[in-house]
Amino acid sequence: SRVRHFKWEVKHEFKSPDCYNKLVITINGKSPGPTILAQQNDTVIVELKNSLETENVAIHWHGIRQIGSPWSDGTEGITQCPILPGDTFVYKFVVDRPGTYMYHAHYGMQRTGGLYGSIRVALPDGESEPFSYDYDRSIILNDWYHKSTFEQAAGLSSIPFVWVGEPQSLLIQGKGQFDCSTPGIQASLCNATNPECSPYVLRVIPGKTYRLRIGSLTALAALSFEIEGHNMTVVEADGHYVEPFVVKNLFIYSGETYSVLIKADQDPSRNYWASSKVVSRNSTTPNGLAILNYYPNHPKRSPPTVPPTGPLWNDVEARVNQSVKIKARQGYILPPPQTSDRVIVMLNTQNTINGHVRWSINNVSFNFPHTPYLIALKQNLKHAFNQNSLSDGNDFANYDIYSVANNTNATSSDSIYRLKFNSTVDIILQNANTMTKNNSETHPWHLHGHDFWVMGYGTGKFNMSTDPKKYNLVNPIMKNTVAVQPYGWTALRFRADNPGVWAFHCHIESHFYMGMGLAFEEGIDKVGRLPSSIMGCGETKSLPP
Numbered sequence: 001s002r003v004r005h006f007k008w009e010v011k012h013e014f015k016s017p018d019c020y021n022k023l024v025i026t027i028n029g030k031s032p033g034p035t036i037l038a039q040q041n042d043t044v045i046v047e048l049k050n051s052l053e054t055e056n057v058a059i060h061w062h063g064i065r066q067i068g069s070p071w072s073d074g075t076e077g078i079t080q081c082p083i084l085p086g087d088t089f090v091y092k093f094v095v096d097r098p099g100t101y102m103y104h105a106h107y108g109m110q111r112t113g114g115l116y117g118s119i120r121v122a123l124p125d126g127e128s129e130p131f132s133y134d135y136d137r138s139i140i141l142n143d144w145y146h147k148s149t150f151e152q153a154a155g156l157s158s159i160p161f162v163w164v165g166e167p168q169s170l171l172i173q174g175k176g177q178f179d180c181s182t183p184g185i186q187a188s189l190c191n192a193t194n195p196e197c198s199p200y201v202l203r204v205i206p207g208k209t210y211r212l213r214i215g216s217l218t219a220l221a222a223l224s225f226e227i228e229g230h231n232m233t234v235v236e237a238d239g240h241y242v243e244p245f246v247v248k249n250l251f252i253y254s255g256e257t258y259s260v261l262i263k264a265d266q267d268p269s270r271n272y273w274a275s276s277k278v279v280s281r282n283s284t285t286p287n288g289l290a291i292l293n294y295y296p297n298h299p300k301r302s303p304p305t306v307p308p309t310g311p312l313w314n315d316v317e318a319r320v321n322q323s324v325k326i327k328a329r330q331g332y333i334l335p336p337p338q339t340s341d342r343v344i345v346m347l348n349t350q351n352t353i354n355g356h357v358r359w360s361i362n363n364v365s366f367n368f369p370h371t372p373y374l375i376a377l378k379q380n381l382k383h384a385f386n387q388n389s390l391s392d393g394n395d396f397a398n399y400d401i402y403s404v405a406n407n408t409n410a411t412s413s414d415s416i417y418r419l420k421f422n423s424t425v426d427i428i429l430q431n432a433n434t435m436t437k438n439n440s441e442t443h444p445w446h447l448h449g450h451d452f453w454v455m456g457y458g459t460g461k462f463n464m465s466t467d468p469k470k471y472n473l474v475n476p477i478m479k480n481t482v483a484v485q486p487y488g489w490t491a492l493r494f495r496a497d498n499p500g501v502w503a504f505h506c507h508i509e510s511h512f513y514m515g516m517g518l519a520f521e522e523g524i525d526k527v528g529r530l531p532s533s534i535m536g537c538g539e540t541k542s543l544p545p
């Protein structure tokens with residue numbers, strides 16, 4: 001194994017990813033930032049200089065478990081103090097498993113500003129994947145807003161509440177095409193011929209097979225991705241091999257990654273559209289477009305066809321069908337523990353708390369602490385956060401998930417869950433109606449520091465006595481992000497075997513900002529000496545040097 005050393009500078013720059021000029025957060029001048037290429041068991045070192053002038057930053061390595069390095073998880077408020085403007089912070093971690101991962105900002109709503117990129121971990125030399133392909137490519141799907149992250153965040157925490165709304169465009173590997181002739185758009189800020197917003201081109205050689213690694217880091221949208229005339233064989237999800245299955249369009253939620261195999265076996269005399277479309281919300285955002293370019297056709301030549309329109313936005317069944325097809329690949333199955341030690345039901349609701357619109361779990365909306373939990377717990381700073389434990393949600397059975405509830409007893413708190421080290425924990429994500437009548441939304445939940453087994457999905461209210469009997473105990477896929485569908489439930493299981501403090505949250509940027517998340521502590525006594533570089537905020541300022 002090797003050490004992969006990166007030097008990054010994070011900055012604000014004016015860019016036009018979708019033809020509309022706005023401030024973008026770049027790494028070494030780029031958004032998406034540089035791809036991290038490494039091999040299993042390599043050590044990645046990222047020396048990050050914050051040149052944002054007046055703004056803090058932190059970067060999360062999404063899907064990397066950070067075994068033995070919980071202080072490198074990059075979650076501001078949970079594992080570290082933010083990196084101040086002008087400071088350089090060193091992230092150091094081992095990429096212990098091959099697969100497709102991502103990185104992105106984890107401070108405020110900064111991810112939405114463009115600070116993100118791909119991590120690709122290859123097998124060690126001499127080992128091979130259980131499928132074959134000629135070329136390997138990575139793309140990240142995103143949605144894009146023209147308002148600054150500050151305006152969005154301020155609106156979400158204002159009275160009256162100002163919702164971020166639907167994104168202005170969809171990006172494929174950092175490129176989208178907003179319609180500059182939209183009424184009210186200042187001509188000097190939008191240029192349809194700017195090369196920064198020409199569609200992303202995926203060039204293929206006829207007859208070859210491509211492994212396309214697709215990640216989603218949308219702020220809001222769940223997506224369907226497809227390539228005109230080409231089926232995709234799904235072979236990997238969140239770094240785990242999948243029993244291969246074929247799709248025409250891939251549903252992908254924010255925080256997920258997939259590898260698909262695509263064979264360039266269509267008429268080679270033309271190009272084809274690739275497109276992303278918002279599903280799960282009745283969105284006004286136009287589809288994102290990219291070009292699958294058959295060499296040697298000109299990469300900018302528009303395909304002669306109308307781009308695919310994509311599936312219906314509200315076909316929940318089609319999405320669940322894909323989710324349940326995802327099983328661990330034979331020969332690579334790590335079976336889950338057959339029983340669990342603790343079941344936590346997490347009822348997801350939307351509430352108002354002191355006039356603010358918030359999201360809550362079991363009636364508690366997450367408030368970020370001023371002292372990161374990892375430091376507070378390790379250094380025994382008992383006053384740094386509310387020491388009461390969060391609830392295991394056993395009383396959810398009395399809650400009507402189909403009605404607009406006022407949830408008058410909802411509160412905000414920075415309490416956490418403390419898990420017994422090495423115990424097996426089941427989480428039941430239970431969805432419910434929002435504050436809008438007949439509305440329940442899709443939420444992609446992401447767990448830091450672990451992969452979990454996806455035990456099952458269901459519609460309606462989870463039944464404690466009958467539903468666990470339907471769990472897949474044989475070959476459930478392991479993932480780090482999973483969706484809970486409208487009015488549905490999703491059950492997952494994990495081993496609390498990674499010493500540290502780990503965030504678990506909805507990956508919709510505004511939802512996490514509005515309190516839809518929490519933290520787990522496990523094995524804090526086994527965490528090694530904390531680097532002083534993660535300190536400097538809240539009560540850590542009073543620690544002896």
Ligand SMILES: O=C1O[C@H]([C@@H](O)CO)C(O)=C1O
Pocket residue numbers: 163434435436441510511514
């Ligand atoms: O958090 C959200 O708020 C709005 C809406 O529920 C209230 O305006 C919406 O669609 C969300 O996902």
